[in-house]
Amino acid sequence: MKSPLQLVLVTPEIPANTGNIVRLCAATSVPLHLVEPLGFCMDDRLLKRAGLDYWKHCAIHNHLTFENIEREFKDARFLFLSARATRSFYDLEVHPGDFIVMGPESTGLSNHFLARGTRRQNTFQIPMPGEARSLNLATAAGIVIYEALRQIGRLDRSR
Numbered sequence: 001m002k003s004p005l006q007l008v009l010v011t012p013e014i015p016a017n018t019g020n021i022v023r024l025c026a027a028t029s030v031p032l033h034l035v036e037p038l039g040f041c042m043d044d045r046l047l048k049r050a051g052l053d054y055w056k057h058c059a060i061h062n063h064l065t066f067e068n069i070e071r072e073f074k075d076a077r078f079l080f081l082s083a084r085a086t087r088s089f090y091d092l093e094v095h096p097g098d099f100i101v102m103g104p105e106s107t108g109l110s111n112h113f114l115a116r117g118t119r120r121q122n123t124f125q126i127p128m129p130g131e132a133r134s135l136n137l138a139t140a141a142g143i144v145i146y147e148a149l150r151q152i153g154r155l156d157r158s159r
Helices: 015-028 047-049 065-074 137-151
Strands: 005-010 034-035 059-062 080-081 098-102
Touching: 005 015, 005 065, 005 137, 015 034, 015 137, 034 065, 059 065, 098 137
Parallel strands: 005 034, 005 098, 034 059, 080 098
Antiparallel strands: none
């Protein structure tokens, strides 16, 4: 069965976050794409520990650049997440086949990255009514993956 969504982490830095996202992707059957450079080795013990025994249930794809993903999936729609965006992810209509793209923990997706092509017009934020500057990457990934799956009707247990 083709996955209804794909998740992309551009240069993730913290192994425990990526490990937790592996677990999220295993639980939701969402393939995970990791874009180099990674801020850790794939055999990092914190990475493995956070992902527990879910590694075998997660389709993980490594890419040297984000542009490689864009070329490989040229007909896909890419949705970018940024704490600095002005449009809410909740105002977006998610479609099957969409790619959700998130940046590194310390900086998020850079202005230079988002300025390329149509990326900026497809950039959204998770509303935060409190005082925090941003959410933890794994927390943000969980929020958007579950909202996207809800929108496309993939959370019904009978499916």
